[in-house]
Amino acid sequence: DTEVTQTPKHLVMGMTNKKSLKCEQHMGHRAMYWYKQKAKKPPELMFVYSYEKLSINESVPSRFSPECPNSSLLNLHLHALQPEDSALYLCASSQEWSRGTDTQYFGPGTRLTVL
Amino acid sequence: AQSVTQLGSHVSVSEGALVLLRCNYSSSVPPYLFWYVQYPNQGLQLLLKYTTGATLVKGINGFEAEFKKSETSFHLTKPSAHMSDAAEYFCAVKDLAGGNQFYFGTGTSLTVIP
Numbered sequence: 001d002t003e004v005t006q007t008p009k010h011l012v013m014g015m016t017n018k019k020s021l022k023c024e025q026h027m028g029h030r031a032m033y034w035y036k037q038k039a040k041k042p043p044e045l046m047f048v049y050s051y052e053k054l055s056i057n058e059s060v061p062s063r064f065s066p067e068c069p070n071s072s073l074l075n076l077h078l079h080a081l082q083p084e085d086s087a088l089y090l091c092a093s094s095q096e097w098s099r100g101t102d103t104q105y106f107g108p109g110t111r112l113t114v115l
Numbered sequence: 116a117q118s119v120t121q122l123g124s125h126v127s128v129s130e131g132a133l134v135l136l137r138c139n140y141s142s143s144v145p146p147y148l149f150w151y152v153q154y155p156n157q158g159l160q161l162l163l164k165y166t167t168g169a170t171l172v173k174g175i176n177g178f179e180a181e182f183k184k185s186e187t188s189f190h191l192t193k194p195s196a197h198m199s200d201a202a203e204y205f206c207a208v209k210d211l212a213g214g215n216q217f218y219f220g221t222g223t224s225l226t227v228i229p
Contacts, residue, residue, distance in 0.1 A: 040222070040224070041221070041222070042205055042207075042219035042220065042221060042222055043159070043205075043217075043219060043225070045216060045217070048216075056216070062224040073190075090158055090159070092158075092159075098208065100146075100166075101147055101164075101166040102166060103149075103161050104161075104217070105161075105183075106151075106158035106159040106160070107158050108156075108157050108158045109156075109157070109158050111156070115203050
C-alpha cells in the first residue's frame, strides 16, 4: 500500500479561525513533508520531518505550525491565516529524508480557502 | 542550487499522437531525476525516476524517459496519447549530495485533442 491520506479534502476558514490539517501514512516511512501549491505552479516545500523531528522549515510564517505526534501522523495547525494562504496543501512521505533515490509519495491534498 | 527547465508550459497533442515533454536540468553533476503527474484536484503521482543504471527508464501508463548526460536532459515521451493523459506534468531533480529535497520544474499542462 503506497497511500498517503489527508483530511479534510476541502477547508474554508476565516482569518481569525484555528484549524488543523491531518496527514497519515502506514508505509513505515520515516520522513514526512508539507508542501504548498498554488494554482498552475509546482509544489513549494514548507516543512520536513525526519524520525518525528523537524529537519527543515523553509522560512514558513509562524501562523503555520507543524506537528508530528508519531511516525505515521503529521499535522499542520493553522491560525490567523491570510487570504494569500489559500492553496492546495500537500503531504508527502518517503522512506528516509537523507536518501536522494527515495520516492516521495504524495497525498491528494487539502484545498484551503481563507476568507 | 539546481534549476529545472520545462520547455513549453502548455502542450497539445492529438489522441494517438506522440507525447514529448521536455525537461533540462542545470547541474554539471547528474542529479536524480523524476517525472510526476498531477490530475486535476489530486496530488502528485510518480511516473518514473532515474537514479543509476540504464538511461532509458520505463514508467507507468506507457511513459518513458531517457537520461542524456551530454544534453542535461530527461525528456518524457509516450508513443500514443490517450485522453486520460491530460494532466499537469512536473519534472523534478534531487542533488546527489544528499537530502530528499526536490527542485521542481514549472510544469507542463498536457491537453489531448480527440
